[in-house]
Amino acid sequence: xxxxxxxxxxxxxxxxxxxxxxxxxxxxxxxxxxxxxxxxxxxxxxxxxxxxxxxxxxxxxxxxxxxxxxxxxxxxxxxxxxxxxxxxxxxxxxxxxxxxxxxxxxxxxxxxxxxxxxxxxxxxxxxxxxxxxxxxxxxxxxxxxxxxxxxxxxxxxxxxxxxxxxxxxxxxxxxxxxxxxx
Amino acid sequence: xxxxxxxxxxxxxxxxxxxxxxxxxxxxxxxxxxxxxxxxxxxxxxxxxxxxxxxxxxxxxxxxxxxxxxxxxxxxxxxxxxxxxxxxxxxxxxxxxxxxxxxxxxxxxxxxxxxxxxxxxxxxxxxxxxxxxxxxxxxxxxxxxxxxxxxxxxxxxxxxxxxxxxxxxxxxxxxxxxxxxxxxxxxxxxxxxxxxxxxxxxxxxxxxxxxxxxxxxxxxxxxxxxxxxxxxxxxxxxxxxxx
Numbered sequence: 270x271x272x273x274x275x276x277x278x279x280x281x282x283x284x285x286x287x288x289x290x291x292x293x294x295x296x297x298x299x300x301x302x303x304x305x306x307x308x309x310x311x312x313x314x315x316x317x318x319x320x321x322x323x324x325x326x327x328x329x330x331x332x333x334x335x336x337x338x339x340x341x342x343x344x345x346x347x348x349x350x351x352x353x354x355x356x357x358x359x360x361x362x363x364x365x366x367x368x369x370x371x372x373x374x375x376x377x378x379x380x381x382x383x384x385x386x387x388x389x390x391x392x393x394x395x396x397x398x399x400x401x402x403x404x405x406x407x408x409x410x411x412x413x414x415x416x417x418x419x420x421x422x423x424x425x426x427x428x429x430x431x432x433x434x435x436x437x438x439x440x441x442x443x444x445x446x447x448x449x450x451x
Numbered sequence: 452x453x454x455x456x457x458x459x460x461x462x463x464x465x466x467x468x469x470x471x472x473x474x475x476x477x478x479x480x481x482x483x484x485x486x487x488x489x490x491x492x493x494x495x496x497x498x499x500x501x502x503x504x505x506x507x508x509x510x511x512x513x514x515x516x517x518x519x520x521x522x523x524x525x526x527x528x529x530x531x532x533x534x535x536x537x538x539x540x541x542x543x544x545x546x547x548x549x550x551x552x553x554x555x556x557x558x559x560x561x562x563x564x565x566x567x568x569x570x571x572x573x574x575x576x577x578x579x580x581x582x583x584x585x586x587x588x589x590x591x592x593x594x595x596x597x598x599x600x601x602x603x604x605x606x607x608x609x610x611x612x613x614x615x616x617x618x619x620x621x622x623x624x625x626x627x628x629x630x631x632x633x634x635x636x637x638x639x640x641x642x643x644x645x646x647x648x649x650x651x652x653x654x655x656x657x658x659x660x661x662x663x664x665x666x667x668x669x670x671x672x673x674x675x676x677x678x679x680x681x682x683x684x685x686x687x688x689x690x691x692x693x694x
Binding site for chain 2: 285288289292293296297298300301302304305310314317318321322325351354383384385388399400403404406431434
């Protein structure tokens with residue numbers, strides 16, 4: 270961690286090799302986060318690229334090295350949401366099929382969803398807090414800082430997000446994965 | 452909570468990584484991407500060197516170039532009336548104002564429609580729409596309209612956009628932008644916004660095209676909000692090198 274902080278400091282001071290090293294470390298989580306929002310490889314790569322470019326352009330403004338990862342996460346989420354907003358009128362056919370397959374008209378959950386798909390299908394506000402809390406391991410306070418919203422909102426959204434996940438997965442699995450959410 | 456954490460981590464970890472593509476982005480961007488500098492500081496130096504001041508025997512300013520005016524405005528003891536000559540100690544523009552606009556510039560198949568300019572001290576916010584002719588829009592095409600600005604004193608500004616939102620029944624690339632110009636010279640009386648649109652097939656299409664459209668500019672009189680479409684003073688240097 271100390272070593273990472275030193276690398277961040279060097280990156281802030283303009284050391285491009287240090288920045289390259291950091292971006293390679295952050296790469297998997299950044300890409301996977303982007304993917305859960307846009308749900309296709311090309312757009313996730315685009316979000317990743319924009320995140321990298323913004324990082325390069327503004328890392329010199331980062332005041333506290335310990336927040337590098339959080340700061341980068343925030344850029345990534347903003348880029349993903351921005352891309353989604355730009356393309357929101359374009360609903361892919363595959364997504365329509367996926368959405369119509371997720372629930373039948375009686376509202377019953379159809380079998381076949383796994384945790385990843387259920388997570389991807391969550392509304393962005395729930396998806397964001399769950400990823401930050403359980404994938405990025407941020408504290409509730411840090412999430413509130415990243416999202417610039419009250420602590421209570423974060424807690425509520427985590428609770429509701431988990432509830433929705435449970436609902437979507439309820440009855441789907443009889444094995445360990447199902448029990449985790451029941 | 453540990454179980455939820457494990458499940459979510461496992462689910463996220465199952466998303467395959469396109470390692471090669473991501474590595475290429477990092478390695479190429481880190482060493483090839485040029486960080487855009489604030490133009491203001493560089494231009495400022497040039498302008499100061501070109502400033503001409505003519506002072507009378509009593510110390511009254513008789514003549515100065517626009518650059519000289521700006522230089523004086525930076526001095527801590529300078530009253531604004533010293534440079535404006537108004538003697539009233541007030542700027543010729545309001546400190547706060549909102550002006551509705553309905554001006555369009557068009558180039559190729561991307562139209563830019565300016566809808567509002569607002570002043571807040573030395574900050575200028577502008578709202579505009581980009582409207583793309585659906586006949587030309589392909590599935591992979593991305594359009595991004597952005598602005599630069601120059602004031603009547605010759606100071607150049609970046610006008611980064613804040614956010615873009617989709618609207619109406621147009622194409623998916625029809626967006627409503629807001630953008631902000633910071634640190635407007637206190638002596639500026641008008642600002643000319645210089646639009647530019649980048650049309651591309653995104654960053655993920657091999658050999659995808661990209662093209663820059665240049666437009667006529669929008670000149671806004673900050674005192675009363677009157678506007679006119681004028682010939683563009685030209686884009687800042689290096690715009691065509693960003694790709």
